[in-house]
Amino acid sequence: MKILHLPVVTILLVVGTSAEAQWSDFDTNPAYDTCILEHLRGAKLDLASQLITNACYENYEDSSLMSDEDHAYNQCLLDYLPGVESITAALQIRRVCARRFYD
Numbered sequence: 001m002k003i004l005h006l007p008v009v010t011i012l013l014v015v016g017t018s019a020e021a022q023w024s025d026f027d028t029n030p031a032y033d034t035c036i037l038e039h040l041r042g043a044k045l046d047l048a049s050q051l052i053t054n055a056c057y058e059n060y061e062d063s064s065l066m067s068d069e070d071h072a073y074n075q076c077l078l079d080y081l082p083g084v085e086s087i088t089a090a091l092q093i094r095r096v097c098a099r100r101f102y103d
Contacts, residue, residue: 029060029061031060032056032057032060032061035055035056035059035060035078036052036053036056039052039055039056039078039081039082040052040053040082041082042082042083043081043082043083044083044084044085045084045085045086045087045090047087047090047091048081048082048084048090051077051081051090051094052077052078052081052082054074055074055075055077055078056074056078058070058071058074059071059074059075059078069101069102070101072100072101073097073098073100073101073102076093076096076097076100076101077093077094077097080093080097081093081094
């Protein structure tokens with residue numbers, strides 16, 4: 001019976017280490033962490049959560065090549081997506097934010 005536990009423990013260690021390595025790049029910037037904590041707490045839809053996460057990433061982790069319009073678009077998403085409970089509403093917010101800053 002003890003022999004069966006060793007492969008399971010080994011698999012769990014490998015999977016846990018892989019998951020930690022995958023996310024290690026995202027936890028190095030305190031501004032990114034703060035953005036996630038402030039904006040995801042009210043997220044009710046997976047779509048909104050993904051858009052918020054992408055906006056935080058682009059504004060705080062990958063902002064070196066971003067234009068002012070890109071930053072403003074992402075901030076618009078961060079301002080209006082938390083708490084949205086309708087996929088249609090989330091898509092409409094994304095559309096309006098894009099129109100405001102890219103048209």
